[in-house]
Amino acid sequence: MHDVARQLLYVTRAPSKPLRKQLESRGWKVTVASSAKEASQFRGDGLPIGALLDLSSRFDARELVALMPALARTDVGWVASAVGGQLEDASLRGLIRDYCFDYVTLPAPDDRVVDVLGHAYGMAALREQAATDSREPLADGKMVGSCDAMRALYRSIRKVAMTDAPVLISGESGTGKELTAIAIHQRSNRRGQPFVAINCGAIPAHLLQSELFGYERGAFTGANQRRIGRVEIANGGTLFLDEIGDLPLESQAALLRFVQDRKVDRLGATGSTPVDVRIVSATHVDLSAAMIGGRFRADLYHRLRVLQIDEPPLRARGNDIELLAKHMLERFRKDASPRLRGFAPDAIAAMYDYNWPGNVRELINRVRRAIVMSDGRGIHAPDLELGEYDEAAPVSLAQARHTAERQAIDLALLRNRGRLGEAASDLGISRVTLYRLLIAHGMRAPNARSA
Ligand SMILES: Nc1ncnc2c1ncn2[C@@H]1O[C@H](COP(=O)(O)OP(=O)(O)OP(=O)(O)O)[C@@H](O)[C@H]1O
Ligand SMILES: [Mg+2]
Incomplete structure (x- = not known):
């Protein structure tokens, strides 16, 4: 479990004793970084951080301005504190404007510092939440x-x-x-x-x-x-x-x-x-x-x-082979004739029969080449140059059975949205037999346990 305390980073000088007491009583865990570099290495365990940049402390202003982009992370809410005269320095004004949520002019009552830090932290937490919300499913x-x-x-x-x-x-x-x-x-x-x-x-x-x-x-x-x-x-x-x-x-x-x-x-x-x-x-x-x-x-x-x-090899990914091939065709469609309709059934069958030693990278390269080599209307097996697959070559009965078996399994799985029990009953075999066939056909990795 994470510590429930809110992280507060003080750069480059510790808060006064009474201020620190008040911060801690409001649930802050205070860490002091004595240099900008040290501050840039601080991590909040993935939780938002409130941070106070004390411009009135002795620090190297140039180093700070150079490091600020590294300090400016969405999960950190910065507040600057400065004594009046400092705001005449254009680079410090720019730093506050570009990187800080707010600033306080010193001397300031402790209450005000605590409040502003709370708001800065709250904004950082909101930004973090937005980043999490918008993350798409992988x-x-x-x-x-x-x-x-x-x-x-x-x-x-x-x-x-x-x-x-x-x-x-x-x-x-x-x-x-x-x-x-x-x-x-x-x-x-x-x-x-x-x-x-x-x-x-x-x-x-x-x-x-x-x-x-x-x-x-x-x-x-x-x-x-x-x-x-x-x-x-x-x-x-x-x-x-x-x-x-x-x-x-x-x-x-x-x-x-x-x-x-x-x-x-x-x-x-x-x-x-x-x-x-x-x-x-x-x-x-x-x-x-x-x-x-x-x-x-x-x-x-x-x-x-x-x-x-x-990482599973492509030959163990079943229908994903077809899914990936179609995806890549769309991705490189700009290289194709506008009349290109897609993969012909013989091309799909050839892809399922192939061993794919170069896996997804090989699939991408073959699809790209096929787009160029095709007659412009459909991609056929020869366009993929899968070698082993040759329509004119004699097909043994065993090979034909093997291919037919695989196609029947594919179809049953597709019809039943991948549910093994129902696919097996469609095929008139037991679930265990179907499972064994899936492995034999490289449609399922032997170690892929169902979770
Ligand atoms: N599941 C996938 N969906 C879409 N594209 C993929 C997928 N897997 C791999 N690719 C693409 O295939 C190509 C090869 O992938 P990647 O470079 O990650 O492989 P690799 O395992 O690192 O290979 P190598 O061992 O040869 O370095 C890349 O262009 C990558 O974008
Ligand atoms: Mg690699």
Whole structure:
């Protein structure tokens, strides 16, 4: 359970003792940040935050103005306090106007400060509520699919997004791992903060340290300027370690150190900087096999795989194949002849028969090519160039039975809106037999338990 106290952030000086007492008696939990940078790292556990920016305290005005965009999050309601003369400074006036809900001129009675902070907090809470209200259901967003395996995936994404624990997404190439990582970020409290993706296979081991963790000016010959690493850029948000299985063994130790300590050591820096990121990684190689084979460190593996999400291959998504193909046709329709009606039945059948080793990415590419190659009225099987499917090739009785069986199952499921019991009785078989056939036809993942 969340603490019920309302979060209040004081920058850069603590409130006076009597004011603090009054705030606490009104349910505020006061945190003091002694610099703008410290303030930018403050998190309210996803709850709104009231914040007081004390312009009369001694602070670096330039640093503050530079950092304000990072501080200006929808979940923070800012109030500034200033002594009269300060409002003659145009940059401070601009800062108040652009980022603060209200301001008080000092000296001011404590009651007034408490009231204004309450309003600022209330407005931040309303903005947060609006952001939650307008969030669309995930299935209607960028991810297309309504089969059991995809529904299970959406459920996992929702659950995982509510925590900060590291997630490992595994699945074949082109199944949508990156899309899933983005969805986790967007459904988490870190949405609005950076999402930084790193392709671990693409960075050579000798550059990894500086790419990920950065360096100070003069750290080595050619380091003319300080460089902030990708990990630090992700501060407050999500760090997506893509193709983690391709990370060279010699780079794994440096990453492990960060995952354990959550601090980055810029090359040439004297101290380390704490960084708050949620780590999501993805792999298309079997990491546990890589670990057993000695190509991936076991300690790193266990740290990254606190939670795991498996991306279903396209061939296990049943009717979603057709759904996705039609969706992509609409998406790329501008490349098509206006007379193009859609997929001919032979094209649909060919798509169900195909194995889709490149998954959704391959489907997109084949549909785009077919749009161009078709006769302009309908997309036929040959336009998809699925190789294995050739109308002229002899068809064995076993193949014909297999295809007919699959089509009958598809139809029964469609007619009964996916209800297995009713589909089975239409087909004159038991529910258990239907279930077994679905797995045999790759229409349902063997591990997709019905929840
Ligand atoms: N369910 C889906 N609905 C719509 N588009 C999808 C879906 N899944 C994947 N895609 C699209 O397919 C393409 C490949 O997806 P993505 O890049 O996320 O795959 P990946 O698993 O990261 O692949 P790789 O292992 O090759 O990097 C992208 O263009 C993505 O938008
Ligand atoms: Mg990818």
